[in-house]
Amino acid sequence: MSTKRVPYTNLKSFIESAMVALKLPQNHAATVAEYMASADLQGSDGHGVIRLPQYTRRILAGGVNTSPNITIESERAATALINGDNGMGHVVMKFATELAIRKAKSSGMAWVGSRLSNHAGPASLYSRMALDHDMVGLYFAVGNANHLPAWGGLDMLLSTNPISVAVPTHKETPIVLDMATTVAAYGKVKAKAQKGEMMPEGWMIDFNGQPLLDPKRSEEGFLLPIGGYKGYGLSLIVGILAGTLNNAAMGRAVIDFNHDDSSVTNTGQAIAIIDPAAFGDTQAFKDRVDQLIGELKASKKMPGVERIWLPGEQSALKCVDYTRNGIPISEGLETQLNKVSEQLNIARLF
């Protein structure tokens, strides 16, 4: 199968046209397009334009409010709870993150939760927003489908509930951790299915505990948490912080948005922002992070290892490549996007 490359601006314009055709206000359409295309630009290919067909289906089915009235439900000096009014998650979390950054500037740190939000793309989109302000960003979310049981259980009650943390640097590439609390994110399973590839052992097991390798059979098993019961605990805690605390969906209340286009998901997310200036000199902090990165990179290596990677570095390299050479779009995805074009009567991407 051939893979074409598309410039970021073209991809962004294409998504924006789709969102406008789907009746989002112009500014919301622009935000969703910018965030989705940015996800692809940083190599988060499970969370970018690959989601457009699904978002389109959901919006047309009435599952998302295209003209939400996003409000602050409760607020203190360092906290807020955002009611997303069932709007697109990207728009809700842009609002939440910008508020958290403003609050952190005065209070030293802030924690802003969301409810009645929706899928918002890769976790690192929001933690990264702290970097422009020389701040540390932490993001937590409840995934939009349960693919994980309790440790020892079989009922799907937990999701891949991701964690992302972004740390500013001086000269080095910023550190950006973005990880599902499962060995693989479900978006990666979808991307494997899209590409027609098999999954490595360790990503999923079936209900008898046997390895599950075919991503098209993903309904017949579940994802494995990192570190066994530890990953189960982490997924649970992330879900409580991003979901239960905000009175958003968690556990049985989570809607499987792969099979349900119309129910309100009541997605919960949380963004925490820390201002290093509240703990000392920001420049000195960034220099200390640079020094730590230098120590790790200069480490003696295991036989066969060419380079020590820091979290976020591979994504930064992809961003450089894709900015210069365009974002890869597989033939399978191209076909799906062409269908969206026809459906919404907008110009094709290619």
Next chain:
Amino acid sequence: MSTKRVPYTNLKSFIESAMVALKLPQNHAATVAEYMASADLQGSDGHGVIRLPQYTRRILAGGVNTSPNITIESERAATALINGDNGMGHVVMKFATELAIRKAKSSGMAWVGSRLSNHAGPASLYSRMALDHDMVGLYFAVGNANHLPAWGGLDMLLSTNPISVAVPTHKETPIVLDMATTVAAYGKVKAKAQKGEMMPEGWMIDFNGQPLLDPKRSEEGFLLPIGGYKGYGLSLIVGILAGTLNNAAMGRAVIDFNHDDSSVTNTGQAIAIIDPAAFGDTQAFKDRVDQLIGELKASKKMPGVERIWLPGEQSALKCVDYTRNGIPISEGLETQLNKVSEQLNIARLF
């Protein structure tokens, strides 16, 4: 080897006598004793009285300031940086956590970091302090010896850097996650050595990548992070949040306190407290957590699994057992504690 049981109050008094003999002020000695004995009471046997011989050695070597002047170096509405003046970590983190709880009551949440602190026992001691106030506690720390390389590296630049999160409930046992970002905590390796047992495969590997099973040979290899590169990323992030942000030791600057009794460790920790009342009704939140726990416990089980456990439940059961029947002290540990008694000229534990 025989294992005796000792009542909590006896263990606490014994530790307190030791700390007074080591010239800690009475109130500091009482705090250290209470926190160390509480660690044993909750089954954190790698972080309780087992550490007394080492603490004694370090204090006698001048590595800890027995009369610290603990101060707030910088402060905003939701943040503070504590200078521990090289005091015992338990005393420093009690100060930090109490401050964070006060700040969270007004600001909705608070994040308090420490520098010039020391080893403070198990992470959950501090996250748990939030529970008495119906709040959520999150604790992060830099471990006091590097046992982990960068992913693909061989130089020991990272520690087991633990995470603990405590979540209040209504009728159910509170959820208390307390985990090293490695498959096993180093305290568990020490406890295995103490008991004369072998480690299971997967805890450590040697420098050639082969499984290391003998805890007495732990210097010949390193701990494995959970989820491979994900655990490496988590350990790094926890270290940055608890260490680098606070201008505490991280990376090469971490003192291996197993081999160095006199250098100032400049240990860094961080405690974050979230007040659920800032996000809605606290009682309703606790009921939602109860409901989630109920869903998880009622889950269909894997063949051979008798019960679904929540994080903190096994610890809570141990606490009930040890409160009623006393805290187990192995023969090996008893011998070591008797040596401390002689050294400090205090009454024996048994």
